[in-house]
Amino acid sequence: MPLVQLIYVSSAWRELSEDELYDILESSIRHNTQQGITGVLLYTNGSFMQVIEGEEAAIEETYSRICDDDRHKDVFLLSKEVIAKRDFPRWAMGFRRLSRGEFESHPAYAPLLPDGFDAERIGAQPGVATEMLRQFSGA
Structure with missing residues (x-):
């Protein structure tokens, strides 16, 4: 079965507390470990990438x-592609x-994050989502 990378942006219904973010992260780690999934979650201003x-x-x-998941809305798929590694x-x-x-x-990213992750602006620039994820996660 092919290896796939998927990137999305969404908005929380409201700003989440540290405890709520920790719960999401803990649940994600548990599920992803069981499923062989890796990844990174960025959060800012009520917005996820x-x-x-x-x-x-x-x-x-x-x-x-x-x-x-009812903790967020407006899930916007930025990319889904088969990857070699x-x-x-x-x-x-x-998480960050x-x-x-x-x-x-x-400065190159600031216009893409006016009040959170701007899915349309990020999606209009192929590869920028992966760059941002690498930059901000330290990958």
Whole structure:
């Protein structure tokens, strides 16, 4: 079965607390470890950007579960592609909460994050989502 990388952006219904973010991360790590999925989750200003990598069936099931999760809305698929190797193999789920100052210190990315991750602007620039995920996760 092919190895797939999927990247999406979504919005939380409201700003999440540290405890709520920790619960999401803990649940993701547990699920992803069982499914052989790796990836990174970025969060800023009530907005998520996530990459998940793994076998196609596991990615499809996980993405379906994400779309049905009532903690967020407006799930926007940025990319889904077959890959030869994982870009984020170190984490069952890496995580980083970004402050406004962090992304403003990267002038190329600041316009893509006016009040969170702007899915349309990010999606209009092929490869920029992967670059941002690498940059902000330290991958």
